[in-house]
Amino acid sequence: MSDRKRKASSPEEPVCVLCGRAGGDPDIFGRTIGDGSVCTHEFCLIFAHIAFEERPPGEESMAFDHAVLAHRVKQANQKQCCVCGERGAAITCAESGCERSFHLPCAADGECITQYFGEHRSFCWEHRPRQAAVAAPAEDTSCVICQETVGDCPSYHTLVCPACTHTWFHRACIQQHALNAGTVCFRCPACRDSTVFCTEMSTMGIQIPARLVSFCQTVQMRRRERWACLPTDCCSRPGTRLSHQHVPQLHREAKNGGGVDE
Ligand SMILES: [Zn+2]
Ligand SMILES: [Zn+2]
Ligand SMILES: [Zn+2]
Ligand SMILES: [Zn+2]
Ligand SMILES: [Zn+2]
Ligand SMILES: [Zn+2]
Known part of the structure; x- marks a missing residue:
């Protein structure tokens, strides 16, 4: 199980705090955002509903609120992914009353979806449109x-x-x-x-x-x-x-x- 999650190719390669993956296909994860102390993916932030700011070109990637991120990571650590069963699932189904959460890279395996527009809602396999x-x-x-x-x-x-x-x-x-x-x-x-x-x-x-x-x-x-x-x-x-x-x-x-x- 942890095999499929921790995919760092070298021990130094930082792992996204929201999905546990290092690097990753930009088509799936978006940009990798790191500022030395913490690393995450653009789409992991978006679908966990953590706001971030684009900075002008030349400056260090994107700005996000570390306190908000830390809080969401803590929340996610209490939620098990409905696909892989591991904790740290930061993306939650938007259907009211549904408690299912998942990791971004687990979405396709679990037939869950994420919507790349509007409120950036996500849905589990049962509630996806x-x-x-x-x-x-x-x-x-x-x-x-x-x-x-x-x-x-x-x-x-x-x-x-x-x-x-x-x-x-x-x-x-x-x-x-x-x-x-x-x-x-x-x-x-x-x-x-x-x-x-x-x-x-x-x-x-x-x-x-x-x-x-x-x-x-x-x-x-x-x-x-x-x-x-x-x-x-x-x-x-x-x-x-x-x-x-x-x-x-x-x-x-x-x-x-x-x-x-x-
Ligand atoms: Zn991620
Ligand atoms: Zn042609
Ligand atoms: Zn998962
Ligand atoms: Zn085809
Ligand atoms: Zn659901
Ligand atoms: Zn047609």
Whole structure:
């Protein structure tokens, strides 16, 4: 158990006081915030509802109230994670009367969600929002992003576009797509709806970062410079740029290649 929690690769690597993890994927944890005495993650702070202030560039990361953090850590130490069973679970289900808490990195395993907007509410597996009933996917329906089959009804792992109601995808696939696309470019890969689609995906716990707003333009630009679309590449057809499976890779390529404002 403690194996999966304490993941410091070296003894000196500081561990987040709210989730017990060192380092971590910024897509899941946000930035790591440390000021020498205490270390935590941006998203662990946000979902534990601990306010922090952005400081101007050049200054030491972000400012938060140490007393508030210490108090929340103490509270969390009395709560057991409903997923891994360990103490120190700082994120609490927003459903009134529900006592379940969890660690940020345990959320996916436990089918719990965190909402990256508004009050930044979180929900346990039982109380997480469900997509309104739509027709079940036809047999052998595949994920529009990875082409693997999806489950036979909406679930934690299987989501559907609320606008066209017939485009299905895996949570992990649409999450990756959202991280690549950002708020400006994120839409249903098939019907291209953005308003209803974004609202519903955010409610379901998909993180749609605002920081990558110029991503599509960047990708578009780079592609013109040096990408030759494959024959199957719908990028070459106007208006379908984000609508097929290789796009996440393409975006990631651009991300790693730099030249993208973050
Ligand atoms: Zn953390
Ligand atoms: Zn846990
Ligand atoms: Zn709950
Ligand atoms: Zn998929
Ligand atoms: Zn759609
Ligand atoms: Zn393409």
